[in-house]
């Protein structure tokens with residue numbers, strides 16, 4: 001177990017992300033895109049929070065309304081009771097216009113109002129504004145005149161039968177509190193109507209409302225968190241198996257055919273797991289069958305090639321002998337002997353190539369490495385093919401600014417690649433000059449073979465490295481290609497951890513570039529060449545640049561492909577007719 005103080009890699013990454021707050025928006029956006037669980041939880045939380053906020057606001061408003069209504073009813077009943085009691089006292093009295101009696105009657109009414117109602121904020125106004133000698137003074141118990149609006153007073157003055165009320169804010173020591181003022185008329189004998197106002201605060205209702213608000217908030221937030229946690233657990237039980245299925249499919253796709261999904265229970269996920277495993281079983285068995293079949297085919301090709309070798313050697317000796325004596329034969333027999341010899345030679349090349357290919361397929365190819373200078377090797381091959389080049393009227397030039405220092409390679413195989421590339425260039429170069437370039441950098445050595453021949457059609461570019469593929473099999477062949485040359489060359493290059501790149505344009509010719517890593521050890525560890533080759537495959541507009549290399553007096557022109565093809569067909573027809 002790791003010590004508690006040592007943070008794991010995941011924790012370190014999380015901490016780093018937390019500290020680097022500028023990357024939060026990006027991290028969240030990528031989490032949103034990549035994690036089904038995160039996305040679903042976020043959507044669930046957002047929708048739940050919205051629903052809960054709407055429900056809470058609705059409940060708060062309903063409760064507030066209800067509380068206010070109840071308090072209002074209570075206040076109106078209280079005020080009605082007190083007013084009736086006060087009016088009862090006034091009606092029972094007979095002050096007989098005596099101002100002192102009226103004043104004490106009014107004081108009694110004030111005491112009665114205070115006792116009968118729960119309000120201690122009481123105020124009266126005489127309705128008749130004219131001066132009177134006998135009218136008692138207004139009751140003013142704590143309720144300021146400014147709190148009662150003119151509107152309410154007008155309404156109360158206008159109607160002596162009903163109660164009127166209005167919401168107000170009452171000033172207290174702790175600030176303003178919401179309240180209700182209830183107004184009604186009192187009839188004082190001998191004097192006339194008085195406006196009576198009683199004010200009540202809604203403090204208790206506000207407190208209850210505050211408590212309800214707090215409870216709603218706490219319950220709402222608690223619910224959101226609870227639903228978030230529940231969705232996280234529920235989602236985990238669904239997304240974990242989906243994640244496992246995704247990982248397992250990725251492994252299967254990467255070639256790990258033995259991986260299977262764990263199957264638990266009998267629900268839909270278990271069905272998915274079983275179907276997946278059945279699919280994996282079927283793929284594995286089919287691939288195994290195909291591999292067995294391909295192994296049988298490889299063995300067959302290898303065995304046939306081996307078996308053919310012995311009789312072919314005998315045929316070859318006989319053909320050589322007959323060919324040597326062709327001078328003694330009549331012309332048609334001599335021609336037949338020549339043809340026999342050429343075809344036997346081709347047969348032998350084909351057989352050698354087939355054997356090589358079957359060795360690649362069997363994975364039994366071993367490199368015989370020795371330090372070799374690619375520039376010297378290229379010069380060697382060019383020398384050995386000089387005669388063929390001359391036959392085609394082709395001028396082959398070597399331009400080697402680098403690549404002299406020896407590099408570990410299998411010289412026999414690299415020589416074979418260069419010979420093949422050069423042979424193809426001579427074959428398809430239309431007698432135009434060929435430039436062989438050798439160069440190197442710190443990582444790699446490279447050799448390019450550039451011809452200015454007909455080039456390869458874009459559709460065919462992909463296929464030139466295919467086995468037995470030839471662009472135009474009917475073309476006259478001088479070195480008897482088998483269609484296996486480039487496929488073997490690519491195999492050899494890759495065996496060295498190198499690459500064989502191709503650029504070609506119809507009418508402008510082709511450029512094959514072989515790149516080999518300087519450090520073969522890196523190839524052994526499975527790393528391929530990633531840096532660009534010292535010789536880029538695309539030669540750019542090198543027709544002019546080649547003038548210097550070739551010592552020409554004029555740039556190389558682009559070939560008129562149609563005309564060249566027509567000319568070659570005419571030549572073939574003329575040859576066939578003779």
Ligand code: ADP
Nearest residue numbers: 424425428464470471481482483484485486510
């Ligand atoms: P082959 O033995 O026929 O030369 P390769 O595998 O070497 O087989 O080449 C496959 C085909 O690629 C050739 O038949 C030819 O059509 C085409 N090809 C190869 N090199 C060139 C080139 N330099 N220019 C044009 N076509 C080429």
